[in-house]
Amino acid sequence: xxxxxxxSTKEISEEAxxxxxxxxxxxxxxxxxxxxxxxxxxxxxxxxxxxxxxxxAKSICLNFGIAADFGGKTNLRFDDTNPLKEERxxxxxxxxxVVWLGFDWEDRLYHASEYFDQFYDFAVQLITDGKAxxxxxxxxxxxxxxxxxxxxxxxxxxxxxxxxxxxxLFERMRNGEFGDGEKxxxxxxDMASGNINMRDPxxxxxxxxxxxxxxxxxxxxxxxxxxxxxxxxxxxxxxSICTLEFEDHRPLYDWYLDQLGVFHSQQIExxxxxxxxxxxxxxxxxxxxxxxxxxxxxxxxxxTIMGLRRRGFTPESIRDxxxxxxxxxxxxxxxxxxxxxxxxxxxxxxxxxxxMAVLNPVKLVIDNYPEGQVEEFDADNNPEDDSAGTRxxxxxxxxxxxRDDFMEDPPKKFxxxxxxxxxxxxxxxxxxxxxxxxxxxxxIVELHCTYDPESRGGGTPDGRRVKGTLQWVSVPHAVDAxxxxxxxLFNKPDPEEKGEDFRANLNxxxxxxxxxxxxxxxxxxxxxESRYQFLRHGYFCADMRDTKPGQPVFNRTVSLRDTxxxxxxx
RNA sequence: UGGGGCGUCGUCAAGCGGUUAAGACACGGGCCUUUGGAGCCUGCAUCCCAGGUUCGAAUCCUGGCGCCCCAGCCA
Numbered sequence: 001x002x003x004x005x006x007x008s009t010k011e012i013s014e015e016a017x018x019x020x021x022x023x024x025x026x027x028x029x030x031x032x033x034x035x036x037x038x039x040x041x042x043x044x045x046x047x048x049x050x051x052x053x054x055x056x057a058k059s060i061c062l063n064f065g066i067a068a069d070f071g072g073k074t075n076l077r078f079d080d081t082n083p084l085k086e087e088r089x090x091x092x093x094x095x096x097x098v099v100w101l102g103f104d105w106e107d108r109l110y111h112a113s114e115y116f117d118q119f120y121d122f123a124v125q126l127i128t129d130g131k132a133x134x135x136x137x138x139x140x141x142x143x144x145x146x147x148x149x150x151x152x153x154x155x156x157x158x159x160x161x162x163x164x165x166x167x168x169l170f171e172r173m174r175n176g177e178f179g180d181g182e183k184x185x186x187x188x189x190d191m192a193s194g195n196i197n198m199r200d201p202x203x204x205x206x207x208x209x210x211x212x213x214x215x216x217x218x219x220x221x222x223x224x225x226x227x228x229x230x231x232x233x234x235x236x237x238x239x240s241i242c243t244l245e246f247e248d249h250r251p252l253y254d255w256y257l258d259q260l261g262v263f264h265s266q267q268i269e270x271x272x273x274x275x276x277x278x279x280x281x282x283x284x285x286x287x288x289x290x291x292x293x294x295x296x297x298x299x300x301x302x303x304t305i306m307g308l309r310r311r312g313f314t315p316e317s318i319r320d321x322x323x324x325x326x327x328x329x330x331x332x333x334x335x336x337x338x339x340x341x342x343x344x345x346x347x348x349x350x351x352x353x354x355x356m357a358v359l360n361p362v363k364l365v366i367d368n369y370p371e372g373q374v375e376e377f378d379a380d381n382n383p384e385d386d387s388a389g390t391r392x393x394x395x396x397x398x399x400x401x402x403r404d405d406f407m408e409d410p411p412k413k414f415x416x417x418x419x420x421x422x423x424x425x426x427x428x429x430x431x432x433x434x435x436x437x438x439x440x441x442x443x444i445v446e447l448h449c450t451y452d453p454e455s456r457g458g459g460t461p462d463g464r465r466v467k468g469t470l471q472w473v474s475v476p477h478a479v480d481a482x483x484x485x486x487x488x489l490f491n492k493p494d495p496e497e498k499g500e501d502f503r504a505n506l507n508x509x510x511x512x513x514x515x516x517x518x519x520x521x522x523x524x525x526x527x528x529e530s531r532y533q534f535l536r537h538g539y540f541c542a543d544m545r546d547t548k549p550g551q552p553v554f555n556r557t558v559s560l561r562d563t564x565x566x567x568x569x570x
Numbered sequence: 571u572g573g574g575g576c577g578u579c580g581u582c583a584a585g586c587g588g589u590u591a592a593g594a595c596a597c598g599g600g601c602c603u604u605u606g607g608a609g610c611c612u613g614c615a616u617c618c619c620a621g622g623u624u625c626g627a628a629u630c631c632u633g634g635c636g637c638c639c640c641a642g643c644c645a
Contacts, residue, residue, distance in 0.1 A: 149640070
């Protein structure tokens, strides 16, 4: 087998992997036609009203990734036009998540709220041009006047106020002369449009509320459609990438920019990410938090960036996942979470140091091993990476092994320990089970075996093979640990299948806490967020909040693929 | 005839008139293995339907069918 083959193969495949999707195609066309003079400038525009989730990661990777591909730039812009829903706390959390994911907006951090003066002027311009008017109708009346999906709306009685009156009224709105909801500024477009967004959409509404970013300077706030296109324009964004629900808003996006005669960004819509076995709606995730179904936004079962991080995901694996799912316009597509898990395992396999941990211990006594003797074995830290080196692990007469690794009456394909059966203790010796000690209830309390001194290091001169290899931890050296086994949050691919309430499909076994697990001594002071592969179990991450020196707490990030478990299911 | 969008393997997704219809995940078979991990080999779609254009169509045209989004002073 050639050791040099892998590297060159990898280089070739990485070069061959040139992303192509309909958005990049559009950009190439723009570059060819010179529409933006070859410039590519994107933005990631979160509203600071909640935490980022894996769906946002797709958008972040797309926006930053496209800019990087075309030698362009990406802005981070907070779309903070609704002070009632937004909080400062979210701003910092979002920034932290974007950085953690590995992206850099450099000096281009913006807030839509910092453009409010300019937005106001643009609104005045619209009024002056006779393209916007102040309406006195109530929210309810406006809704009624809007018509329905199939029937056209009707014009507001205030639609044809004079420019002077509109200007005066709008200024008075700004000055706080009216209460919330008393008046709005509306665009004068077409109440009969088939596109409801064009039926005289609201531009400004009155909200006597301080803004988390700019304080109490304003009591009128612009709507998304007005603010977003103009923010893009002011920042000279070339490609304004958003999700499919905004496709219907594009005519309005274009209308504002055209009427105002300002720089015209191109809005492009793509399908947001949906994943099976989870939910992505901020509102529903919030419900899980509030109802105590999870411990918080950073619960390791949450699809939030902070949840994934705490679970032990690497930013690299998330970026890889976002690359692999592609970008398209099929709104009802659902990505298999198995792909996310695959990306994770692939990344962790290459970099996570291997350690031995016994989650559900049973004591194994090696009767012919000298009492009080301690041997140290060299263990490779990562068979996938020689540079990871080795470490010493202590071995003694008594070790813990996994309870599941012994069966008194094993089925045919069980390769592990059983009476009279010989297995290898990883890195150490071959042992043969000689006795089983049970308590009155029949519970196994201790196993006995003999070892073969010739098999030191895990192989024998006679070359005989054993079918099973078990991980173990020396009893006197074992460190107690708490281990949290996480599984999918929901037990159905679609938690809302046939209109069911997602709460009904929560997986009751999504968290199983194991205490008194035994881990090797090197893990006693595991650094928060450090990741490991627990041999034969899976990938684990020291909990960033709860792990303490000498009292480690580990989260299972993802289990190893388990073909044995798969065979058992058959 | 409200408006908009989408229909290619179980899933995501390439394909842009001539390809054996990419690739990945999942799944199946085998090899290998001091992790039943990893790795390696291998199997796995004729493109929503029906007509039409063409020497030739997943790709073009026509007509159906299906699914999704939109009636916040939310984003």
